[in-house]
Amino acid sequence: MLTALGRFLFQMVNPKISKSVSPLRLVVVLIAAMLLTGCGLFRTKTTINVPQPLTPLVEADMARMFDEINRMAAVRALNGKVDIQFLDNSYAECGIAEKYKTADGRLVVQRPGQVYLIVQVPVIGTKVAEMSSNGEHFWAAVYQGDEKYRRFVTGLNNAHYEKLGANGKGTPPDCKAGGARREQAMQRATVSAL
Numbered sequence: 001m002l003t004a005l006g007r008f009l010f011q012m013v014n015p016k017i018s019k020s021v022s023p024l025r026l027v028v029v030l031i032a033a034m035l036l037t038g039c040g041l042f043r044t045k046t047t048i049n050v051p052q053p054l055t056p057l058v059e060a061d062m063a064r065m066f067d068e069i070n071r072m073a074a075v076r077a078l079n080g081k082v083d084i085q086f087l088d089n090s091y092a093e094c095g096i097a098e099k100y101k102t103a104d105g106r107l108v109v110q111r112p113g114q115v116y117l118i119v120q121v122p123v124i125g126t127k128v129a130e131m132s133s134n135g136e137h138f139w140a141a142v143y144q145g146d147e148k149y150r151r152f153v154t155g156l157n158n159a160h161y162e163k164l165g166a167n168g169k170g171t172p173p174d175c176k177a178g179g180a181r182r183e184q185a186m187q188r189a190t191v192s193a194l
Contacts, residue, residue: 076110076111077108077109077110077111078107078108078109078110079106079107079108080106080107081104081105081106081107082104082105082106082107083102083103083104083105084102084103084104084105084119085099085100085102085103086099086100086103087099087100088100101122102122103119103120103121103122103128104119104120104121104122104125105117105118105119105120106118106120112135113133113134113135113136113157114132114133114134114135115131115132115133116130116131116132117129117130117131117132118130119131121144126144127143127144128142128143128144128145129141129142129143129144130143133157135157136156136157136158137154137155137156137157138154138155138156138157139152139153139154140152140153140154141153
């Protein structure tokens with residue numbers, strides 16, 4: 001097909017080969033060339049509406065402001081998707097922290113103080129962990145990971161929990177140059193980096 005078009009165009013350019021070039025033939029070839037090359041005949045852009053920035057768009061009196069505040073206060077629940085990045089900084093005093101891959105999450109919050117969070121593996125959606133709270137108590141379940149991490153935990157929201165160190169107790173990690181725990185942390189960080 002391309003060679004036939006080339007011969008046809010060559011005949012049109014060289015009048016010795018073709019004694020008569022009809023104007024209709026010339027118009028058809030030019031229209032075909034414009035359509036095949038695009039030539040901007042068809043719009044490649046579309047106009048979209050851009051949301052207005054959050055600036056004060058309306059002058060409001062006190063009654064209008066109270067109505068708006070009450071409308072927002074009437075919201076009982078929010079549901080959303082979140083990206084969660086876990087960071088193990090139990091050896092942060094030693095200069096070591098482990099950063100885990102980002103996980104997908106679904107967060108539902110409802111007044112007064114109810115929270116439900118699901119953490120899932122990206123793409124396949126397998127549950128990694130779940131957490132819920134009714135404002136007074138919390139429940140957390142970890143489904144994935146090493147056996148020592150898989151567990152169900154419950155507790156009180158307003159209780160005072162002692163900060164755990166890297167060794168699983170309330171003492172800070174041994175970061176001195178000869179510390180065995182520091183060496184183990186360095187080896188763990190090296191292995192996780194590989």
